[in-house]
Structure formats: C-alpha cells, structure tokens
Ligand code: HEM
C-alpha cells in the first residue's frame with residue numbers, strides 16, 4: 353500500500369487553544385480522542401493489575417494441595433472476578449483505547465465521530481469496575497459462579513451477583529457505544545482517497561469487531577437480565593423447579609460467548625499484522641485475504657457456540673455438527689498464520705520489542721488454536737471439559753494472543769503517544785521474561801488437564817502437586833515481569849529519548865506523518881490520499 | 883495505486899458468490915479483490931455473507947445427516 357499525503361494538515365504551533373478546563377475537570381469533560389484513548393489504556397492496565405493480583409492469589413492457593421490461603425467460597429469469587437475483570441475490564445477496554453488513539457490518526461480524521469458519547473463510554477467503566485470490586489465486601493461476597501455465570505448457582509447467590517449483573521449491563525452499554533463510535537468514524541470520517549481497502553488492517557479489524565460487539569453484547573445483557581428477573585421478579589427462565597431450563601442459559605451465553613472470544617482477539621490480529629509488516633519492511637502479505645478472512649470469521653463465529661456444551665448433553669448429530677463447523681472455521685484463522693509468516697518471509701527483519709511480542713503472539717497463538725482444535729473434538733472434549741486443559745487453551749489464546757498483541761501495539765505506538773522512546777533493552781527483557789514465565793505457567797496446565805485436574809477448585813489430589821508448583825512459580829514470575837512495563841512506560845513518558853515522527857524505519861501509514869507526540873489536535877485539515 | 887481507472891462493472895452473482903467463498907477459505911487473489919473492490923457494494927457483500935453463513939450451516943447439517951445415515955445403516 354502506498355499512501356502519499358498532500359500538504360500535511362496538522363497544526364502544531366497553536367496546539368491547545370480550546371480553553372479546556374484544567375486538572376481533573378479536563379479528564380472528566382474531555383471529548384478528545386487522544387485523552388479518552390489514554391484514559392482507556394490506563395484504566396485497562398490498572399484492571400490488568402487488579403485481575404492479576406486475583407490470579408496470583410488463586411495460584412498461591414494452588415501451590416500445594418489442601419487449603420492454605422483462602423476459603424473455598426472466596427476462591428470461587430476470585431476465579432469469577434478474575435475472569436470478568438480480565439475480559440471486560442482489561443482486554444476489551446485496552447483495545448478500545450488503541451482504537452480511540454489510532455483510528456482517527458490512521459484514517460486522517462480529526463477526532464472520533466461522537467465526542468461526548470466517547471467520553472460517556474469511558475466514564476461508565478470506573479463505576480462498573482467499582483461494582484465488581486466492591487461486591488467482594490458485601491454480605492455473601494462477590495459472584496462466585498464462574499465468569500460464565502451458569503444457573504442454578506447464579507440464582508442462589510447473594511447480592512454480589514446483582515452487583516455483577518449491573519456491572520455487566522454497564523460494561524455492555526459502554527462497549528456498544530464505543531462500537532457505534534468506531535463504526536461511524538470509520539465509515540464517515542475517512543480522509544478523501546482513503547478507501548476502505550486502503551485502510552490499515554487495524555482499522556479493518558476494529559470495524560468488524562465493532563459490529564460483532566453490537567450484535568452480541570445485547571445477548572449477554574438479555575441473559576443476565578433474565579437471571580436478574582429469575583432472582584427477584586418471580587420468573588423461572590432458568591429454574592427447573594419453576595418449569596424453566598438451566599441449559600437455555602448456556603445456549604444464550606455461548607451464542608454470545610464464542611463471538612466474544614473473537615471480539616477479544618480480532619483487534620489483536622490487526623495490531624500484529626501492522627507490526628509484522630513494519631519490522632519485516634514489507635507490506636502485509638495477502639492484505640485482501642486477511643480482510644476477507646476476518647469478515648468471514650465475523651459471520652461464522654455465530655455458528656459454533658455449542659462446542660462449549662458437549663458435556664451438557666445433546667444428540668450425537670448436534671455434537672457432529674458443532675464439531676465439523678468448529679473445525680471448518682479454524683481454516684480462515686489458520687490462513688492468517690500463513691499470511692504473517694509469509695509477510696516475514698524474505699523480509700529484512702529486525703527484532704525490536706513490538707516485533708518480539710508479535711512473533712511470540714504468532715507462535716503461542718498457534719498453540720492455542722491447536723489445543724482449541726483438540727477440544728473441538730466432541731469425543732475428546734468429554735474428557736477435557738472443565739479441566740485445566742481448557743484453562744491452558746484459553747490462556748494461550750487470550751494472554752499469549754490478545755495480551756501479547758496489546759503489548760506489541762503498546763511498544764509500537766508508545767513513541768507516537770508520548771514523543772519519547774521507551775528503553776529498548778528493558779522492553780526486550782520484558783518480552784523474554786513474559787514469554788518464558790507464560791509458558792512455565794500455562795504449558796504444564798495441559799498436562800494437568802489431561803491427567804484430570806478439574807478447574808475452579810481450590811484443592812487437588814496429591815499427584816498434581818509438582819506441575820501446580822511449577823505453574824505457580826511461573827505465574828509469580830509473569831506477574832513480577834509486568835512491573836517492568838509499568839516502569840518502562842513511566843520512565844519513557846518522563847525522560848525517554850526524543851522520538852522522531854516516524855521512529856520505525858519500515859512503518860507506513862498516516863499516523864507516522866504527524867509529529868511525535870501527536871499534538872492534541874491532528875488532521876484538522878484532512879490529508880488527501882492518492 | 884496507479885492502475886488505469888476502469889469503469890466499475892456491475893457485479894454478477896457469480897462474482898459475489900466467489901468473493902464470499904474466498905472469504906470463508908481466507909484466500910483471495912489480489913486481482914480478484916481489486917475487481918471486487920471496484921464493483922461490489924458493501925450491502926451486497928453483507929447480504930451475500932449472511933446468506934453464505936446460512937448455506938454453510940445447511941451444508942454442515944447435510945454432511946452430518948449423511949454421516950449419521952451411514953452410521954446407523956452400518957450395523
Ligand atoms: C482455532 C480456534 C479455536 C478453537 C477451535 C477453539 C475451541 C474451543 C473449544 C472447543 C472450547 C470448549 C472447551 C471446553 O469447555 O471443554 C473452547 C474454550 C474456550 N476458548 Fe477457544 N477455540 C479457539 C480459539 C479461541 C480464541 C481465539 C479465544 C480467545 C481469544 C478462545 C477462548 C476460549 C475461552 C475463554 C474458552 C473457555 C471458556 C470457559 O469455559 O470459561 N478460543 N475453545
């Protein structure tokens with residue numbers, strides 16, 4: 353792709369001329385996509401640390417068989433909140449933060465389409481997070497039914513469950529508004545000449561993700577609302593005692609849930625594509641194929657949900673259907689791995705931190721895809737369902753997949769956001785420590801799962817001890833390694849070397865044509881793309 | 883891109899179908915997509931994609947039917 357801009361339209365000199373309020377009011381009232389993007393990113397990183405502390409408590413309890421550190425009830429609250437916070441409070445907002453910062457810059461728009469709605473989307477998040485965290489301190493404690501919120505547990509638990517339901521409603525509204533903003537911005541505010549098929553892949557992946565979010569968040573909202581009315585208003589949607597059906601919940605949840613896992617990963621595909629292309633100094637191999645494949649995944653991801661429910665009970669023919677369909681839609685996902693590899697093929701590669709995370713992503717996400725295929729086989733899954741094998745699978749896709757791609761994007765665009773370079777050595781150290789400790793934590797969980805260790809249980813049989821100890825040590829190593837990125841980002845902002853407008857030799861795209869740090873207002877005059 | 887501007891042709895059914903099938907596989911040749919980009923509208927693609935999804939589901943259901951028939955007739 354060859355983007356040439358005519359006379360650059362950005363304004364540098366008279367930067368902050370809108371008499372915006374100062375201090376806290378600036379952040380409360382801002383409609384600027386960069387401010388809001390930064391708030392999303394800080395928020396999600398904070399939630400990542402909160403969810404991480406919960407994970408470390410879980411792993412501490414699992415260091416030895418028997419109960420040492422937490423009560424079983426609290427253990428279940430921790431697994432539930434960890435899941436909810438990481439998915440809805442860390443990963444999803446992180447990518448919305450990337451979207452806010454980068455989409456207007458990449459398509460040559462001066463801001464997001466709906467500035468005030470954007471502000472509201474963000475400010476809904478802290479109350480939701482507060483609800484989730486505060487629910488640990490109410491009578492009965494937080495929701496403890498697992499992030500999948502299956503009845504009948506959800507119908508029986510205390511007010512912590514109501515708080516979780518309310519939090520999910522708020523988070524859902526926030527994501528939907530964010531998506532409306534992203535879609536409108538991409539469809540209506542592109543610079544003249546920036547056709548859809550010239551857009552950077554990050555914009556494409558977000559366009560498709562945003563549609564998915566609008567399609568499925570209401571489904572989740574419906575499911576938890578039905579749970580709420582079952583709890584308080586005398587309905588019996590999911591209660592067998594009243595003629596309802598708990599299995600119905602599972603169907604609704606996973607009809608949301610499987611597209612949701614793609615919501616989590618697809619923006620990461622976009623980031624990784626751009627990073628791989630930059631550090632291979634070649635355009636993305638098969639740009640069109642990527643767009644087509646991601647669009648196809650957007651549609652087909654609605655057709656495979658019950659691969660999460662093989663053990664719930666269904667006819668053999670249904671098991672076969674979900675097994676075949678799941679395996680078939682792994683094909684467009686697999687093709688992308690080839691595209692990234694082919695992008696690197698004969699490129700002139702260099703291995704700065706973003707590239708390391710992107711390559712780590714390809715490598716480990718592929719493993720996660722393979723364990724997914726193993727689980728997709730109904731006959732195998734009846735052994736593995738609800739064991740640590742599943743835990744290993746989804747951490748390979750969500751941590752080594754989504755989180756690593758977020759780190760790739762963070763290091764890649766940090767110079768553009770802050771105007772300073774991060775410390776490259778420390779970034780690489782962060783990658784290698786994360787890579788090693790990630791595998792130490794989660795690879796052994798495949799073995800635990802195959803050997804039959806169930807998930808979401810605070811105690812285990814003696815023969816699982818060694819692998820659990822390895823996993824716990826790995827988890828602490830992984831958690832501590834994340835302090836490096838905190839330090840690196842803060843010292844980059846304070847005192848990093850000055851970054852040029854385009855710090856990466858092979859980078860392409862409009863975002864590199866504005867100075868670093870990107871001024872408060874960019875593309876007030878839209879660039880013309882030839 | 884400096885391709886000579888062709889007048890966009892109107893997309894035939896075959897072309898839409900081949901674009902959707904290519905997307906399900908995840909592979910599209912550059913020339914093909916450039917002509918897609920020139921002649922397919924977003925609305926067409928979305929509708930064709932949803933229809934394609936339905937056809938995909940129906941196809942897998944038929945496959946399951948065939949397999950099940952063979953399973954039960956075999957013993
Ligand atoms: C090749 C692609 C994939 C296949 C074939 C696949 C298949 C599966 C299957 C069959 C299960 C159910 C296992 C069980 O409960 O027994 C599962 C669980 C899960 N997968 Fe995947 N998956 C794939 C990709 C992904 C991706 C990209 C993500 C997220 C980024 C993801 C996240 C999850 C999660 C979170 C669960 C567990 C949900 C839970 O029970 O709490 N998967 N996957």
Ligand SMILES: [Cu+2]
Nearest residue numbers: 609610659660
């Ligand atoms: Cu799934």
